[in-house]
Amino acid sequence: MTEAQNTQSNQPLEPNGAEASARDGQGEAQAQTQQEPQQAGLEQRVAELEAKLAEMSDAYLRAKAEVENTRRRAEEEMAKVRKFAVESFAESLLPVKDSLEAALAIETATTEQMREGVHVTLRQLTQALERNKVVEISPAAGAKFDPHQHQAISVVPAEQEPNTIVALLQKGYLIADRVLRPALVTVAAAK
Structure with missing residues (x-):
């Protein structure tokens, strides 16, 4: 083998320029055709996410409006x-007022009639309360x-247990388990 033949066999064959260009063009075309479905998929995903975002924004705004409406209705209620x-209570006191006015309208009432009227009126007031x-x-x-529940007005020596009530001076009142007015009492002193 001659040296020229030997050099040719050791050198790799280089494609001519037209072949290389064609191969590069095919590779780019293949890459582009592979990217197109990916890009279309991404665009579809973006469109789906934007639709979901719009739906969530709408739901948020509706929920916010509902909360605001509920708060406003609760404030009005x-x-x-408070107003009424x-x-x-006022409605249940009206018969008491009527009874008192009726008693005052009778100018010739006896003491016994007045006393009986006061008892009836007191019963009406107690029921209303x-x-x-x-x-x-x-x-x-x-x-x-x-x-x-009690307010001690004084502490007096007494023949009973210390810290117990000796006498009731004025009744107290509770309204729904809250002290409206404490009962005024005298209390037995410690011995």
Whole structure:
């Protein structure tokens, strides 16, 4: 083998320029055809996400509006409750007022009639208070002193247990388990 032949066999064959160009063009075309479905898929995904975002934004705005409407309705309801809270109580006191006016209208009433009228009126008032959950605090003598419901006016020496009620000076009242006015009492002193 000659040296020229030997050099040719050791050198790799180089394609001519036209062949290389064609191969590069085919590779780019293949890459581009592979990218097109990927790009179309990405565009579809973006469109789906944008639609979902629009749906979520709409749902958020609706929920926000509903919360605002609920808050506004609750405020209006509370305003009505405050405004008309005493309506039931006032309505139950009207018969008491009517009875008192009727008693004053009778100019020739006897003491016994007046006394009977006062008892009826007191019964009406007691019923009206009970209907509205206003309950008397009327501790009996000897009952344990409760600073949450009683107010000690004085402490007196007595022949009974210390810190117990000796006498009731004025009844107290609860309204729905809250002290409206404590009962005024005298309490037995410690021995």
